[in-house]
Structures are given as structure tokens and as C-alpha cells.
Amino acid sequence: MEGSTREGNSREGSAKATQGTDVAYAKAQQGGGRVPARAGLPNGGGGPPAGAASACHRPQSMRRTELIHRTVDSPLGSLLLVASPAGLVRVAYSVEDHEDVLEGLEALAPGGVERAGAALDGPARQFEDYFAGRRNEFTVRVDLPDPPPTFGAQVLQTVQRVPYGAVATYTDIAALAGRPDSVRAVGAACARNPLPIVVPCHRVVRLDGSLGHYVAGPAAKRWLLRFETLGPDRQVPTHRPGR
Structure with a gap:
């Protein structure tokens, strides 16, 4: 209910804005x-909201053993999703050049960067739901390189x-x-x-x-x-x- 009220207030505020x-x-x-x-x-x-993407932080020096990737279509073009066993590592727009992004991540993955099978279907569905207007926040696990401090x-x-x-x-x-x-x-x-x-x-x-x-x-x-x-x-x- 709170989310619906907040979204309603935001849309009402937008309607008052001058066109353009x-x-x-x-x-x-x-x-x-x-x-x-x-x-x-x-x-x-003080931290992510309840139900939002939960983070697994690790030092920059710690290498992921393996990474998997896939793309998902969106109104903003193809999005590259890359994940480690701990969670989502990277989301990249096509303007960033997906091949360059994957090449840059290879140094973090001694086990290689492989195309995902069904392992990234869950995160991909969350993006599809977001762009369809069915989701206001992401609940995927994320694997960020910096420790919280x-x-x-x-x-x-x-x-x-x-x-x-x-x-x-x-x-x-x-x-x-x-x-x-x-x-x-x-x-x-x-x-x-x-x-x-x-x-x-x-x-x-x-x-x-x-x-x-x-x-x-x-x-x-x-x-x-x-x-x-x-x-x-x-x-x-x-x-x-x-x-």
C-alpha cells in the first residue's frame, strides 16, 4: 500500500510539470x-530496504572463481548481466561495449567467463518485470567488490x-x-x-x-x-x- 501511495504521489507530481x-x-x-x-x-x-537487492561485499583483491553472463533486451537496448556464484557482478549497457566489459572481467575469473544457461533467468525476469512496470525494486543478490566501510x-x-x-x-x-x-x-x-x-x-x-x-x-x-x-x-x- 505504501509503495502504491508513493507511486501515485510521484505520478501526480509529474502531471503538474510543464511539458518538455x-x-x-x-x-x-x-x-x-x-x-x-x-x-x-x-x-x-542505513542500508538497502527490506526485500531489495542484498549485497555480498568482498575485497578488490579477492578473485571470483568463475563468472557467467547473458543479455536481456530492454527499451534502452541490450543489457549484459554478469554474475559470480555469490551474486550479480555487473550490469552493462550496449554503449559500454559488452565484449570490452567481459574482457575486463576475465582477470577476476580464473575459472573463465561463460555464457549462462538458466542460471541467470531469475535476474533476467526481474529486469523484464521492471521494464513492464510490474516491479519497483530488485531482489537479486549482488556481489560488489568493495567492503562496506x-x-x-x-x-x-x-x-x-x-x-x-x-x-x-x-x-x-x-x-x-x-x-x-x-x-x-x-x-x-x-x-x-x-x-x-x-x-x-x-x-x-x-x-x-x-x-x-x-x-x-x-x-x-x-x-x-x-x-x-x-x-x-x-x-x-x-x-x-x-x-
């Missing part, structure tokens, strides 16, 4: 979809608290992660996010409401914000990054 206005800017200005630092985030911003890991944990259909600013995330003066470091951590969409860094915008950087480009970030605000029933046009 950046959704993130409109939501930040109206305040209805903004998650300000002074208000905090659900569950205090690093600031980058704290940033990604905090970003997971930003609800579907809402936005927070880089300044908000810095404050909630415990280092209010480290706004640039928040941007850097979001830029290095290995699991876009699952860890929703697209919901983090600049203080003036403008979009800021996104790995698949600002048009993809705008598409995701519009999609989460309007829903698939409003027929948000398909966007292919790089086109």
Missing part, C-alpha cells in the same frame, strides 16, 4: 518526488534507499552517507556503479535539478526517470543509447 521540462528538475522543484537529506530515507538510509560502498548502499519514482541530489546522498562535504566523491561513486538500474544511481541528480552524469548518457537517465514517474501505460518512447 526535465522530469528530474520538475520533481526536485516541486518537492513531491524529492528525498531531501533533512528528511532522511526509508529505514534511516569504504565511502563508495556507503554511497551505493544509500542510493539503494532512494525510492522508485523519486529523486535525491548528490548533496543529499553525501549527507546521508555521513560525509556532507564529499559531493564530488558521491558523483565518482555513482559513475563507477557496476550495477546500474539495480543500484538506481539514475535517481540521483544535481542540486539544481539537472540530470548530471550517467553511464548510458543523459537521455537514458531522463528516460528512466520519466518511465518510473509515468509508467509503461503512458507509452514512454523507447530510447536506444548512442542513437
Whole structure:
């Protein structure tokens, strides 16, 4: 019920925005979809929400024994999913070049990087449900390289608290992660996010409401914000990054 109310409020706020206005800017200005630092985030911003993607953190020096991969189609183009036995390691857009991503991950996998059989069907279904408007959060296990004490890991944990259909600013995330003066470091951590969409860094915008950087480009970030605000029933046009 709470999720439905939140989604309803976000859609109502979007309807008031001037046509053609950046959704993130409109939501930040109206305040209805903004998650300000002074208000905090659900569950205090201290970790992923109940039911959200759970993390298995490991030191950068620890190598995965093997990795598996598959792709899933989306309105934003083909998405590459890569997983270790512990969880999802990487989500990559086509503009990142899937072959380059897999080649870069080979150093972490002495056992090789193999095409998945049915092992990644569960995560793939969650992406399909998300883009069909049937899912507001991901519940897959994720395998992140940094242990929780690093600031980058704290940033990604905090970003997971930003609800579907809402936005927070880089300044908000810095404050909630415990280092209010480290706004640039928040941007850097979001830029290095290995699991876009699952860890929703697209919901983090600049203080003036403008979009800021996104790995698949600002048009993809705008598409995701519009999609989460309007829903698939409003027929948000398909966007292919790089086109």
C-alpha cells in the first residue's frame, strides 16, 4: 500500500510539470518526488530496504572463481548481466561495449567467463518485470567488490534507499552517507556503479535539478526517470543509447 501511495504521489507530481521540462528538475522543484537529506530515507538510509537487492561485499583483491553472463533486451537496448556464484557482478549497457566489459572481467575469473544457461533467468525476469512496470525494486543478490566501510560502498548502499519514482541530489546522498562535504566523491561513486538500474544511481541528480552524469548518457537517465514517474501505460518512447 505504501509503495502504491508513493507511486501515485510521484505520478501526480509529474502531471503538474510543464511539458518538455526535465522530469528530474520538475520533481526536485516541486518537492513531491524529492528525498531531501533533512528528511532522511526509508529505514534511516542505513542500508538497502527490506526485500531489495542484498549485497555480498568482498575485497578488490579477492578473485571470483568463475563468472557467467547473458543479455536481456530492454527499451534502452541490450543489457549484459554478469554474475559470480555469490551474486550479480555487473550490469552493462550496449554503449559500454559488452565484449570490452567481459574482457575486463576475465582477470577476476580464473575459472573463465561463460555464457549462462538458466542460471541467470531469475535476474533476467526481474529486469523484464521492471521494464513492464510490474516491479519497483530488485531482489537479486549482488556481489560488489568493495567492503562496506569504504565511502563508495556507503554511497551505493544509500542510493539503494532512494525510492522508485523519486529523486535525491548528490548533496543529499553525501549527507546521508555521513560525509556532507564529499559531493564530488558521491558523483565518482555513482559513475563507477557496476550495477546500474539495480543500484538506481539514475535517481540521483544535481542540486539544481539537472540530470548530471550517467553511464548510458543523459537521455537514458531522463528516460528512466520519466518511465518510473509515468509508467509503461503512458507509452514512454523507447530510447536506444548512442542513437
